[in-house]
Amino acid sequence: MGEFTGVDFMLLDEELSDEERVARDAVRSFVTSEFLPLVQEHIRRDGSFPMELVPRLAELGVFGANMQGYGCAGLGEVAYGLVMQELERGDSGLRSFASVQSALCMFPIHAYGSEAQKERWLPGMARGELIGCFGLTEPDFGSYAQGMRTRGERSGGGWRLNGTKRWITNGSIADLSVIWARCEEGVQGFVVEKGAPGFEARDIKGKFSLRGSVTSELFLQDVEVPEENRLPGALGMKGPLSCLTQARYGIAWGALGAALACFDEVVEYARSREVQGGPLAGKQLTQARLADMLTEITKAQLLALRLGRLKEQGRLHHAMVSMAKRNNVDIALQVARAARDLLGANGIVDDYQAMRHMVNLETVRTYEGTHDIHTLVLGEHITGMRAL
Numbered sequence: 001m002g003e004f005t006g007v008d009f010m011l012l013d014e015e016l017s018d019e020e021r022v023a024r025d026a027v028r029s030f031v032t033s034e035f036l037p038l039v040q041e042h043i044r045r046d047g048s049f050p051m052e053l054v055p056r057l058a059e060l061g062v063f064g065a066n067m068q069g070y071g072c073a074g075l076g077e078v079a080y081g082l083v084m085q086e087l088e089r090g091d092s093g094l095r096s097f098a099s100v101q102s103a104l105c106m107f108p109i110h111a112y113g114s115e116a117q118k119e120r121w122l123p124g125m126a127r128g129e130l131i132g133c134f135g136l137t138e139p140d141f142g143s144y145a146q147g148m149r150t151r152g153e154r155s156g157g158g159w160r161l162n163g164t165k166r167w168i169t170n171g172s173i174a175d176l177s178v179i180w181a182r183c184e185e186g187v188q189g190f191v192v193e194k195g196a197p198g199f200e201a202r203d204i205k206g207k208f209s210l211r212g213s214v215t216s217e218l219f220l221q222d223v224e225v226p227e228e229n230r231l232p233g234a235l236g237m238k239g240p241l242s243c244l245t246q247a248r249y250g251i252a253w254g255a256l257g258a259a260l261a262c263f264d265e266v267v268e269y270a271r272s273r274e275v276q277g278g279p280l281a282g283k284q285l286t287q288a289r290l291a292d293m294l295t296e297i298t299k300a301q302l303l304a305l306r307l308g309r310l311k312e313q314g315r316l317h318h319a320m321v322s323m324a325k326r327n328n329v330d331i332a333l334q335v336a337r338a339a340r341d342l343l344g345a346n347g348i349v350d351d352y353q354a355m356r357h358m359v360n361l362e363t364v365r366t367y368e369g370t371h372d373i374h375t376l377v378l379g380e381h382i383t384g385m386r387a388l
């Protein structure tokens with residue numbers, strides 16, 4: 001596999017700061033030289049993640065990269081997005097690991113935790129010494145998170161949690177889980193530490209997609225959580241939904257990375273593949289498909305960059321994130337499918353990346369709000385009416 005160069009048809013590198021380019025290029029080099037040589041070994045297993053790379057990810061400042069203080073890198077939002085892009089260029093599972101650690105676990109502690117909680121957990125998470133997960137989705141409630149059945153009740157000086165969470169990335173390898181539960185006062189967030197009596201994580205096996213990622217089910221049976229583990233600033237659905245906005249922002253960039261990987265691979269393949277007396281790249285239908293890929297990738301890059309600048313300015317609206325997540329994941333899946341098709345029979349073997357990215361993106365299209373859910377978010381924003 002040759003060195004990855006990326007796509008910059010509209011000269012977007014000129015719009016990036018030195019910090020943003022350095023952050024992107026550092027993670028780009030790591031993914032090419034250290035992650036990609038390992039990925040197939042973990043994909044062939046039943047859902048393993050290369051935990052040996054966690055210290056390197058921490059060294060690169062990936063965890064909580066866009067947060068200030070507590071050992072975090074303090075990067076801007078565009079730099080953070082570019083980091084997510086390069087991680088997913090390696091694999092959606094790699095970006096998911098970092099995204100859950102950062103946007104879904106570190107963010108709520110940073111945004112809604114007490115100073116003592118931030119000092120207690122965030123530095124270790126930034127160093128990759130503590131791994132986190134996010135417990136919102138339940139077996140019967142995915143997109144409709146408001147229907148959650150997990151309950152939190154006051155117990156002595158703390159809380160007792162009961163419920164089940166499903167499709168939880170990092171679940172069984174997490175040292176701490178941010179669990180959202182319905183309480184008398186409203187939905188609240190709790191940090192449940194590994195080994196708590198009554199708490200169990202079981203891995204979900206048999207996945208066709210995201211095989212390089214650990215996905216689990218969490219069981220909470222009379223789990224006692226001390227008051228100091230309750231996130232005091234989070235009350236109501238605004239807490240978990242704000243976390244999802246952070247994660248969806250990273251996905252909008254991350255999906256671009258998968259598209260870039262597939263495009264780069266198929267262009268090189270088409271140039272060298274001989275078909276009917278000439279290179280595949282010299283055929284009209286091939287060039288038409290590559291032109292469509294380049295156009296959609298470039299449009300998605302412009303959308304992601306604008307989204308990042310608005311986020312840095314504090315002008316981001318969650319419907320904007322829905323548009324970017326919906327569009328960028330969809331075009332990435334289209335690019336992956338077209339690339340796999342152009343690779344012909346070679347596209348179904350693991351010497352090539354397109355099939356791996358294609359099946360991963362089927363999951364990315366579903367989680368953090370399905371394609372259709374984000375369609376409805378945009379529809380409500382346009383009309384002012386919630387569709388039934």
